[in-house]
Amino acid sequence: MSAIEQLTVELGKLPGIGRKTATRLTFHLLKQPRGAVESLARAIQAIVDRIAPCSTCGNFSEADPCSICSDSRRDRSMLCVVEEASDIEAIERSDEYRGLYHVLGGHLSPLDGIGPEDLRIDDLRRRVENGSGLREVIVATNPSMEGEVTATYLRGVLAPLGLRVTRIARGLPVGGDLEYADRSTIAQALVARREMTE
Amino acid sequence: MQLTDLTVRNFRNITSLDIELPEAGVVIIGANGQGKTNLLEAIYYLVLFRSFRGAKDRELVQFGAPGFFVGGSANTRVTAGYEVAGGRKKVTVDREPVRRLGAAVGRIVAVPFSPEDRGIVAGGPAGRRRYIDVLLSLSEPRYLVALSAMRVALKQRNAALRMGHGDTAQAFDTPFAEAAAIVLSTRMTWVERRTGRFRAICEALGEPEPAQLRYRRHGTKAEEEATDLRMLLASTIDRDLRRGTTTVGPHRDDLQLSLGDHSLQTYGSAGQQRTAAIALRLIEAETLAEATGQLPIGLYDDVFVELDDARQANLLTLIRDTLPGQAIVAAPRDSEVPPELFERPRWTMRGGKLET
Ligand SMILES: [Zn+2]
Numbered sequence: 302m303s304a305i306e307q308l309t310v311e312l313g314k315l316p317g318i319g320r321k322t323a324t325r326l327t328f329h330l331l332k333q334p335r336g337a338v339e340s341l342a343r344a345i346q347a348i349v350d351r352i353a354p355c356s357t358c359g360n361f362s363e364a365d366p367c368s369i370c371s372d373s374r375r376d377r378s379m380l381c382v383v384e385e386a387s388d389i390e391a392i393e394r395s396d397e398y399r400g401l402y403h404v405l406g407g408h409l410s411p412l413d414g415i416g417p418e419d420l421r422i423d424d425l426r427r428r429v430e431n432g433s434g435l436r437e438v439i440v441a442t443n444p445s446m447e448g449e450v451t452a453t454y455l456r457g458v459l460a461p462l463g464l465r466v467t468r469i470a471r472g473l474p475v476g477g478d479l480e481y482a483d484r485s486t487i488a489q490a491l492v493a494r495r496e497m498t499e
Numbered sequence: 500m501q502l503t504d505l506t507v508r509n510f511r512n513i514t515s516l517d518i519e520l521p522e523a524g525v526v527i528i529g530a531n532g533q534g535k536t537n538l539l540e541a542i543y544y545l546v547l548f549r550s551f552r553g554a555k556d557r558e559l560v561q562f563g564a565p566g567f568f569v570g571g572s573a574n575t576r577v578t579a580g581y582e583v584a585g586g587r588k589k590v591t592v593d594r595e596p597v598r599r600l601g602a603a604v605g606r607i608v609a610v611p612f613s614p615e616d617r618g619i620v621a622g623g624p625a626g627r628r629r630y631i632d633v634l635l636s637l638s639e640p641r642y643l644v645a646l647s648a649m650r651v652a653l654k655q656r657n658a659a660l661r662m663g664h665g666d667t668a669q670a671f672d673t674p675f676a677e678a679a680a681i682v683l684s685t686r687m688t689w690v691e692r693r694t695g696r697f698r699a700i701c702e703a704l705g706e707p708e709p710a711q712l713r714y715r716r717h718g719t720k721a722e723e724e725a726t727d728l729r730m731l732l733a734s735t736i737d738r739d740l741r742r743g744t745t746t747v748g749p750h751r752d753d754l755q756l757s758l759g760d761h762s763l764q765t766y767g768s769a770g771q772q773r774t775a776a777i778a779l780r781l782i783e784a785e786t787l788a789e790a791t792g793q794l795p796i797g798l799y800d801d802v803f804v805e806l807d808d809a810r811q812a813n814l815l816t817l818i819r820d821t822l823p824g825q826a827i828v829a830a831p832r833d834s835e836v837p838p839e840l841f842e843r844p845r846w847t848m849r850g851g852k853l854e855t
Binding site: 409410411412414416417446447449450451453454457 | 648651652654655656658659661662664666667668670671673674
C-alpha cells in the first residue's frame with residue numbers, strides 16, 4: 302500500500318470521515334508546507350505519548366491525578382458522573398460547576414455487549430464509599446434512552462450509600478449529546494437538577 | 500389522493516419505466532411473472548419505504564444493477580433510492596433529503612390488496628401485529644415514535660436477559676413500559692372503534708355469521724388484565740431470565756378474528772379467511788382516510804380472483820362506497836377484472852415493460 306493510500310485508510314477510520322473526505326484531507330495535507338504537517342504529526346504523537354486517563358476520575362490528562370482531581374480549590378462535596386471525558390469539557394465551559402468528575406466510559410447497552418462491569422461503576426462505588434465529605438452525586442449521562450437507563454441503574458447503586466443522588470434536568474434535546482449542547486443549556490440543566498426518586 | 504406520475508428504475512424485473520397515471524386509475528393486465536405485482540410493490544414502496552411482500556431492499560434490486568430507484572408525485576413528490584454497495588437508502592420529499600425515514604412515511608397513502616393477505620388471517624400473530632403496526636404508524640404519528648422506542652428498549656432488555664443480567668435488564672423496564680403503554684392503548688382503542696365496521700363489512704361481503712375483531716393481550720388472565728406494565732415486567736423477571744426474553748408486552752399480543760364462536764385463523768374456510776382479509780384492508784383504508792383527510796390510493800393485485808360473482812359484486816359496491824379514489828388494478832386476464840372497472844384505461848405488462 303502506498304503512503305497516500307495508507308493515510309487515506311487511517312483518516313477514514315475517524316468518526317464522521319468517509320472515504321471521500323479522507324482522500325480530500327490527504328491531498329490537502331500534501332499541498333501544505335512541510336512545517337505545518339510536521340507540527341500536526343507531532344501533536345498526534347504527543348497525545349499518544351503524554352496523555353493517559355486519570356486513575357481517579359478517568360479524565361484524559363498529562364498528569365495523574367489530573368488537574369481537576371488535584372485542584373484544592375474544587376468543591377470535594379460534589380461529584381458529577383459523565384459518559385465520556387469529552388463531556389467534562391462541555392460542563393467546564395458552562396462555568397456552573399466547581400466539583401469533581403467521574404467518567405463512566407460509555408453507557409449501558411447490552412446490545413453492544415456493554416454491561417455495568419464494562420463501565421467504571423465499581424470505581425465509582427469505591428470512590429463514593431471512601432470519599433469523606435462527599436454529599437452529592439450529579440448524574441449527567443446523556444438524555445438518550447441508554448443514558449437515562451444508565452442513570453436509573455446508577456441510582457440503584459448509589460442510593461443505599463446514603464448521599465444525595467441528582468439527575469441533570471431534561472433541558473437538553475432528547476437523544477442529544479451533552480458534548481454538543483451550548484453553555485447556557487448545560488448551565489440550566491445543572492441548576493435545575495432534581496433528586497432521583499424511584 | 501392521486502398518484503399522477505411514476506418513475507421506476509431497476510426494481511425487480513422493471514428496468515426502466517416512466518408513466519403518467521390517469522386520475523381514476525388504471526387496469527394492468529399481465530400474466531404471472533411479467534411484473535404487475537412488482538409495479539404495485541414499487542408504488543407502495545413510496546408509502547412505507549419497505550416492500551409490502553416483506554422482501555429485503557437488496558432483493559428488490561434488479562439482477563446485476565447497483566441499486567433501484569422509485570419516484571412518484573401525489574400532491575408531494577416522494578422518491579426512494581437504494582444502493583447495494585453500502586446498503587444505503589436515500590429518501591426525498593419534495594426534493595429535500597429526509598434524515599429520519601419516520602418523518603417521510605405516509606406522505607403518499609395507499610392500501611395494498613393482495614391474494615397473500617389471507618395470510619394475515621390464516622397465519623401467526625406476527626403478521627397481524629405487522630398489519631396493525633403499519634396502519635397505526637401511517638395514521639398516528641406518535642404511534643410510530645412509541646413503537647420504535649419500544650423496539651429499541653425491548654432489544655436492549657432482551658440482550659441483557661440473554662447475558663443473565665437481571666438488574667441491567669430491569670433498568671430498561673421504564674423506557675419499555677412507557678413506550679409499550681402508548682402502543683397498547685393506541686391498538687386497543689383502534690380495535691374497539693373498528694370491530695363494528697369489521698363485522699358490517701364482512702356481512703356486506705356476504706358473510707352470514709357475525710364476524711368479530713378483538714385485541715388479545717398475551718399471557719395469563721392476570722397478566723392480560725395488568726394495567727401497570729412496569730409492575731407486570733417486575734413480576735415476570737424470573738421467567739424472563741430463564742427464557743432469555745421478555746415474555747409479556749405488546750410485542751407478544753395478537754388480533755383475534757372470529758366468525759360466530761370460531762377462530763378464523765384455525766377454523767375459517769379459505770373463502771372466509773379471504774373475506775376477512777379484504778375487510779381488514781377496507782377498514783385500513785377507512786382509518787387512513789379519516790386520519791389523513793384524503794382517500795388512499797387502492798392497489799388491487801388479483802383481488803377478484805376466486806370470489807364468486809355475488810361476493811365480487813359486493814366487494815365492488817364496498818370499494819365504491821369506502822374507497823372511491825384512484826384504483827390501480829392488476830390482474831392476469833381481462834376475464835378476471837369486473838367489467839365495471841374497465842371505465843379505466845387498460846395497459847398491458849410484459850417482461851417488466853408497460854404497453855399503454
Ligand atoms: Zn482526575
